[in-house]
Amino acid sequence: MTAELGHFALILAFAISIPQIFIPMIGAHKDWNNWMRFAAPAAIAQFLLVGLAFAMLTVAFVTSDFSVKLVVANSHSAKPMLYKVTGVWANHEGSMLLWITILTLFGATVAVWGENLPPSLKARVLSVQSMIGAAFLGFILFTSNPFTRLSQPPIDGNGLNPLLQDPGLAFHPPFLYLGYVGLSMAFSFAVAALIEGKVDAAWARWVRPWTLAAWIFLTIGIGLGSWWAYYELGWGGWWFWDPVENASFMPWLMATALLHSAIVVEKRNALKSWTVLLAILAFSFSLIGTFIVRSGVITSVHAFANDPERGVFILAILAVAIGGALTLYAFRATQLQSTAVFSLVSRESGLVMNNLLLTVAAAVVFVGTIWPLVVEIATGAKVSVGAPFFNIAFTPFMVVLAMILPIAAMLPWKRSNLKRIIQPLWGIAALSVALGAAVWVMQTGGRMLAPVGLTLAFWVIAGAVADVASRVKLGKAPLSESIRRAGNLPRADWGKMFAHSGFGLMIFGISAIMAWEFEDIRTVEIGETFPLQVYELRFDAVEGIQGPNYTAARGEFTLLKDGVEISKLYPEKRNYTVSGTKTTEAAIDQSLLRDVYVVLGDRQSDGSWAVRSYVKPFTNWIWVGVFTLAFGGVLSITDRRYRVAATARKAAMPAVPAE
Amino acid sequence: MLKYLLLILMLATPVLAVQPDEILDDPVLEARARVISKVLRCLVCRNENIDDSNAELARDLRLLVRERLVAGDTNQEVEDFVVDRYGEFILLMPVFNLSNAMLWFAGPILIIVGGRISLVFIRRRSAGSALSESLTDEEQKKLDAVLNA
Numbered sequence: 001m002t003a004e005l006g007h008f009a010l011i012l013a014f015a016i017s018i019p020q021i022f023i024p025m026i027g028a029h030k031d032w033n034n035w036m037r038f039a040a041p042a043a044i045a046q047f048l049l050v051g052l053a054f055a056m057l058t059v060a061f062v063t064s065d066f067s068v069k070l071v072v073a074n075s076h077s078a079k080p081m082l083y084k085v086t087g088v089w090a091n092h093e094g095s096m097l098l099w100i101t102i103l104t105l106f107g108a109t110v111a112v113w114g115e116n117l118p119p120s121l122k123a124r125v126l127s128v129q130s131m132i133g134a135a136f137l138g139f140i141l142f143t144s145n146p147f148t149r150l151s152q153p154p155i156d157g158n159g160l161n162p163l164l165q166d167p168g169l170a171f172h173p174p175f176l177y178l179g180y181v182g183l184s185m186a187f188s189f190a191v192a193a194l195i196e197g198k199v200d201a202a203w204a205r206w207v208r209p210w211t212l213a214a215w216i217f218l219t220i221g222i223g224l225g226s227w228w229a230y231y232e233l234g235w236g237g238w239w240f241w242d243p244v245e246n247a248s249f250m251p252w253l254m255a256t257a258l259l260h261s262a263i264v265v266e267k268r269n270a271l272k273s274w275t276v277l278l279a280i281l282a283f284s285f286s287l288i289g290t291f292i293v294r295s296g297v298i299t300s301v302h303a304f305a306n307d308p309e310r311g312v313f314i315l316a317i318l319a320v321a322i323g324g325a326l327t328l329y330a331f332r333a334t335q336l337q338s339t340a341v342f343s344l345v346s347r348e349s350g351l352v353m354n355n356l357l358l359t360v361a362a363a364v365v366f367v368g369t370i371w372p373l374v375v376e377i378a379t380g381a382k383v384s385v386g387a388p389f390f391n392i393a394f395t396p397f398m399v400v401l402a403m404i405l406p407i408a409a410m411l412p413w414k415r416s417n418l419k420r421i422i423q424p425l426w427g428i429a430a431l432s433v434a435l436g437a438a439v440w441v442m443q444t445g446g447r448m449l450a451p452v453g454l455t456l457a458f459w460v461i462a463g464a465v466a467d468v469a470s471r472v473k474l475g476k477a478p479l480s481e482s483i484r485r486a487g488n489l490p491r492a493d494w495g496k497m498f499a500h501s502g503f504g505l506m507i508f509g510i511s512a513i514m515a516w517e518f519e520d521i522r523t524v525e526i527g528e529t530f531p532l533q534v535y536e537l538r539f540d541a542v543e544g545i546q547g548p549n550y551t552a553a554r555g556e557f558t559l560l561k562d563g564v565e566i567s568k569l570y571p572e573k574r575n576y577t578v579s580g581t582k583t584t585e586a587a588i589d590q591s592l593l594r595d596v597y598v599v600l601g602d603r604q605s606d607g608s609w610a611v612r613s614y615v616k617p618f619t620n621w622i623w624v625g626v627f628t629l630a631f632g633g634v635l636s637i638t639d640r641r642y643r644v645a646a647t648a649r650k651a652a653m654p655a656v657p658a659e
Numbered sequence: 660m661l662k663y664l665l666l667i668l669m670l671a672t673p674v675l676a677v678q679p680d681e682i683l684d685d686p687v688l689e690a691r692a693r694v695i696s697k698v699l700r701c702l703v704c705r706n707e708n709i710d711d712s713n714a715e716l717a718r719d720l721r722l723l724v725r726e727r728l729v730a731g732d733t734n735q736e737v738e739d740f741v742v743d744r745y746g747e748f749i750l751l752m753p754v755f756n757l758s759n760a761m762l763w764f765a766g767p768i769l770i771i772v773g774g775r776i777s778l779v780f781i782r783r784r785s786a787g788s789a790l791s792e793s794l795t796d797e798e799q800k801k802l803d804a805v806l807n808a
Contacts (some may be wrong), residue, residue, distance in 0.1 A: 187671070237711065242705075270784070310794075341784050342785060343785040344781055344785055348784075353748060363766070364766075367762060367765040367766075368762065371762050372733065375758070377761075384751050386708070388697065388698050388761075389751070393763070393766050396766075397766070521682060522679050549790040612677075
């Protein structure tokens with residue numbers, strides 16, 4: 001019953017999405033209020049129905065209903081409950097259902113919390129949102145039905161890929177989807193604004209919270225994914241420039257650019273047509289990402305050709321959405337002239353630089369990601385574009401970005417004197433370079449990466465703090481005055497400080513691990529102690545253990561420093577009995593200064609074991625940086641100017657009787 | 660019992676990335692081997708270099724790289740050797756040639772063109788308006804004098 005109910009709810013949602021496209025759009029065009037008012041209840045109904053379908057699929061997974069094909073293929077009765085739930089979206093059909101659930105969720109938030117929007121804009125936004133919804137509901141219903149039943153249910157399921165059975169990955173897809181599907185809001189607002197022919201500060205203020213929310217989720221989602229890769233995928237790599245990773249990283253870069261350009265629209269009424277274009281492009285990259293991941297086209301053109309139905313369907317959605325939006329843009333963008341003036345040295349210019357660097361960086365990632373495909377289609381040859389290329393082609397843009405960030409962030413709007421703005425930053429610049437030089441002298445190897453990285457990291461972080469310090473006149477005014485000013489500082493300014501510092505912390509973590517990682521590979525006998533950089537590692541024992549759905553050999557290691565025990569480490573080699581898959585579970589002794597990372601290898605013929613161990617300095621700062629970035633976003637989204645809008649709306653709203 | 664069963668199972672598991680027995684005695688050669696291994700693709704894996712890969716083929720390639728290095732090849736000669744055998748697909752960083760020129764030039768071209776457009780845009784924004792670049796030092800002094808008076 002549950003599966004049929006879910007399927008039926010999806011069909012109903014699809015049936016509602018079609019009129020939701022036309023009725024509000026025509027209503028907005030003709031200025032018919034009752035037609036426009038159709039949009040909100042329709043969007044809410046769409047969300048409730050899709051949500052019901054999602055709940056039904058979850059029930060099927062939780063109760064291990066093996067008459068549903070998807071459950072058989074991706075679940076097993078012996079799987080822990082958490083992974084039965086996450087199994088819902090750890091497959092093609094389920095992940096598309098999650099995608100559409102989140103899409104309709106965002107539509108519903110506009111319907112519920114969008115009372116302060118002009119009725120025509122709200123109607124058009126929900127109409128555009130429903131176009132995307134209808135396209136993807138059609139995709140699910142016609143090519144990827146998650147509720148297909150089997151006529152002869154098997155006794156048990158096939159289980160879930162063991163690599164995916166991990167708490168870090170369990171929550172990675174929902175966050176990621178909240179992020180890049182959330183960008184659909186920016187897209188819908190942009191298209192609606194083009195149809196209206198009006199983009200102003202108010203538009204930017206409405207679109208910003210949604211973009212910011214999407215960006216926060218995307219940041220956390222990518223962070224969780226890379227953290228999972230770090231401890232689960234072997235040797236402690238945290239970013240592989242895999243097409244699937246790039247698929248989420250490109251929208252992130254574009255969303256970051258969009259957040260910055262939307263500020264210019266909001267505060268200065270400039271960069272309007274560019275911001276609209278960015279909003280379209282950001283979601284276009286989300287769609288391209290979905291296509292890349294879901295069609296298998298990047299792994300091999302042949303994989304795509306074997307099962308072209310889904311790929312062609314998404315490609316069609318992609319072409320219509322992106323092509324349509326850009327065509328509309330071409331016709332309407334000229335109407336979005338802004339009159340604001342600013343000089344070469346101004347915050348506006350700084351934000352233009354930010355946008356230039358971020359979009360070009362995204363374009364480089366895009367070209368690198370699709371290059372093998374382009375070459376294969378054009379010449380039939382197979383080439384690879386991997387991490388070494390991206391490290392060289394992408395990094396320079398981030399270096400330049402980090403160099404100009406503290407200066408640009410302190411520039412006032414309209415015009416400024418560069419000399420005066422730079423003044424408080426000279427000291428920081430000198431300190432950063434001195435720090436880098438000191439590191440260069442102290443380290444033994446000649447790699448420039450660590451000194452340069454540290455210089456940039458310190459420059460960005462101290463610059464972000466100096467910005468706030470100068471805003472509150474720290475040191476220039478009495479302390480009590482500075483504290484009073486700090487209390488009055490808008491939260492968005494604190495958000496800016498945290499977000500920029502987060503970027504600096506990431507640079508620090510990344511350059512530290514790339515420059516100073518220490519690796520040791522050797523065979524070790526049980527009972528043997530061997531030196532590991534400044535530590536010693538003792539291999540105590542190996543024992544067989546039985547997990548809920550796997551068996552494992554678990555090594556026991558003692559980490560010592562100068563003979564004193566620091567901690568015990570238990571790396572495992574697991575064998576998942578249902579699928580026969582084997583995985584290695586690294587053991588990590590974590591701290592903010594360094595991670596000691598131990599992997600148990602194979603047993604050698606002489607009875608000893610291969611052991612790989614690493615000392616990875618300051619690694620966790622990468623993720624501290626990611627979460628500081630996201631925290632900055634959270635502070636920004638709770639800024640007074642959005643809350644004021646919210647209270648104004650509440651005051652205007654009639655009291656709702658309790659149910 | 661479980662323990663022994665497991666130990667037998669473990670013997671049958673696929674080999675891990677760089678094994679202790681692969682490592683060359685000469686640390687300089689070994690370091691070079693690691694550098695080369697990081698730019699060679701494990702052909703049967705998904706976006707993995709042979710240094711990180713657990714596949715049999717990756718192990719064979721790692722041993723091949725070390726063999727060539729011991730035989731006295733330069734890094735470039737080793738790479739050319741494997742490209743001759745396995746094709747350009749094995750290089751994770753595409754070589755710079757005519758057909759790959761657009762890949763390598765994409766970033767620089769875009770930043771130059773984009774930078775040019777931005778500059779023209781900003782110039783147009785600031786030109787024709789009453790905005791001069793900023794106050795001159797003299798004007799600033801006058802202003803300060805007025806404000807502090």
